[in-house]
């Protein structure tokens with residue numbers, strides 16, 4: 001396979017950690033995956049076999065995290081549902097402008113909006129995939145705390161079954 005950017009030759013490296021900025025989140029890393037590295041321009045592209053499962057895992061992890069959602073995380077959940085801003089704002093009973101301020105991080109979500117988004121995400125995504133709500137999800141939601149822990153990153157091993165953990169970035 002050629003490089004998508006410069007059409008150069010590529011090689012595959014396994015066992016790599018990849019900073020998955022394509023998710024729209026700046027703190028998600030894929031662990032122990034194969035990447036394709038361009039020999040000409042050094043561009044690195046991850047090889048992700050089950051992107052739907054990966055994104056579902058990220059979404060579910062976000063809903064279970066014990067600190068408030070950031071704007072980018074809230075935006076990730078909405079996009080995972082395939083929801084337009086207008087429709088999502090209607091679900092949340094807020095103005096589209098307020099939603100944009102939340103998602104850009106210009107304005108904090110507030111705990112009620114945070115919890116509502118998580119519950120809606122869990123319900124709608126489970127319905128979309130024809131699955132029951134993950135066990136313990138409501139209890140996990142109740143554990144949401146108000147203080148965000150800074151400097152934590154989400155590491156995901158996309159191999160089945162998905163494994164993930166929050167820890168400080170190296």
Ligand SMILES: [Zn+2]
Pocket residue numbers: 003004005006007008038039040041042043
């Ligand atoms: Zn290239």
